[in-house]
Amino acid sequence: MTPPVITDLHPSPPIVSSGLTLSIVIPVYNEVESLPLLLDKISTVLTAHDLTYEIICVDDGSTDGTTDLLTRLARCRHDLKAVILRRNYGQTPAMAAGFNYATGQVIITLDGDLQNDPEDIPRLLTALESGYDLVSGWRKHRQDDKLTRLLPSKIANNLIGKVTGVKLHDYGCSLKAYRSELIADMNLYGELHRFLPALAYIEGAKITEIQVNHHARRFGKSKYGLGRTIRVMMDLLTVFFIKKFLTRPMHIFGSTGLIAATSGIVIGGYLTYLKLGLGQNIGNRPLLILSVLFFLTGVQLFCFGLLAEVMMRTYHESQNRPIYRVRNVISHGSTN
Ligand code: UDP
Ligand code: MG
Numbered sequence: 246m247t248p249p250v251i252t253d254l255h256p257s258p259p260i261v262s263s264g265l266t267l268s269i270v271i272p273v274y275n276e277v278e279s280l281p282l283l284l285d286k287i288s289t290v291l292t293a294h295d296l297t298y299e300i301i302c303v304d305d306g307s308t309d310g311t312t313d314l315l316t317r318l319a320r321c322r323h324d325l326k327a328v329i330l331r332r333n334y335g336q337t338p339a340m341a342a343g344f345n346y347a348t349g350q351v352i353i354t355l356d357g358d359l360q361n362d363p364e365d366i367p368r369l370l371t372a373l374e375s376g377y378d379l380v381s382g383w384r385k386h387r388q389d390d391k392l393t394r395l396l397p398s399k400i401a402n403n404l405i406g407k408v409t410g411v412k413l414h415d416y417g418c419s420l421k422a423y424r425s426e427l428i429a430d431m432n433l434y435g436e437l438h439r440f441l442p443a444l445a446y447i448e449g450a451k452i453t454e455i456q457v458n459h460h461a462r463r464f465g466k467s468k469y470g471l472g473r474t475i476r477v478m479m480d481l482l483t484v485f486f487i488k489k490f491l492t493r494p495m496h497i498f499g500s501t502g503l504i505a506a507t508s509g510i511v512i513g514g515y516l517t518y519l520k521l522g523l524g525q526n527i528g529n530r531p532l533l534i535l536s537v538l539f540f541l542t543g544v545q546l547f548c549f550g551l552l553a554e555v556m557m558r559t560y561h562e563s564q565n566r567p568i569y570r571v572r573n574v575i576s577h578g579s580t581n
């Protein structure tokens with residue numbers, strides 16, 4: 246698959262026409278100091294551009310008072326909906342919860358720690374309106390630790406680009422804009438939120454990226470360390486599998502199984518000839534073990550492929566099961 250043409254639209258003029266409604270989705274986990282400043286900044290920017298918007302803050306099991314603050318704010322602010330999760334699920338499920346409550350035609354995601362800049366939202370929207378389904382932010386001047394964050398992220402971005410065919414500079418940037426119908430088609434698991442552009446591309450979306458601002462964390466600390474790199478790599482394998490074989494698992498498992506089993510049979514046939522035809526002793530030949538190993542592995546892979554086919558059909562045809570449980574939702578002063 247040819248990667249999409251990535252046009253750098255920076256610095257495009259912030260002309261925002263649009264009658265489009267926006268949902269700003271923010272997952273928050275222990276961001277009590279940043280949150281009020283962030284919400285004020287978002288509403289200042291969006292009101293100045295005359296945009297119709299709602300903010301959906303998903304509290305991901307915070308323990309620092311974020312939950313109370315968010316509950317209070319959602320009761321008095323008409324532009325804010327607070328979704329409080331029962332416990333800490335992680336950024337991806339929190340985002341998925343936000344998507345579920347979003348009603349806008351365009352969904353913008355950003356972090357709750359003030360590292361992304363709401364000033365960039367109008368530019369994302371302009372890019373989206375120029376004919377894209379998804380606009381991803383690129384933190385060209387990223388304000389994070391060089392060794393533990395920037396280097397692993399550079400390697401990961403390169404690898405993800407190669408494997409998925411969608412070459413973006415910055416998969417990890419949360420600031421992204423999506424047409425909401427795109428989100429409706431996608432289910433998120435693991436830490437797959439960062440792969441949304443790749444998943445969207447699989448769904449046929451047009452994707453671009455623009456440079457966005459990035460600020461150093463002012464309050465609290467990052468929720469992630471180096472361990473995330475490994476999880477991202479595992480997710481990359483999943484995305485690779487989804488992209489290539491989700492709808493046809495038998496092609497990969499069946500064909501490798503067939504190759505292995507056939508090799509086992511051929512080697513076994515050769516050994517049988519040595520034994521029965523030439524009367525040689527084969528009991529101590531490593532080839533015998535290889536033959537058995539190939540044959541058994543082959544049969545197993547083949548059966549696994551059949552099972553995967555059945556599971557894939559169930560996956561596609563059954564009801565979607567949410568990956569989170571919401572305790573309550575507060576909006577416009579009411580709780581339900
Ligand atoms: N976050 C979350 N649940 C988690 C971890 C993080 O909702 O379990 C939120 C966090 O509050 C922030 C965003 O995800 O709004 C990104 O987290 P962080 O800033 O720690 O990541 P970094 O910017 O260091 O990559
Ligand atoms: Mg951050």
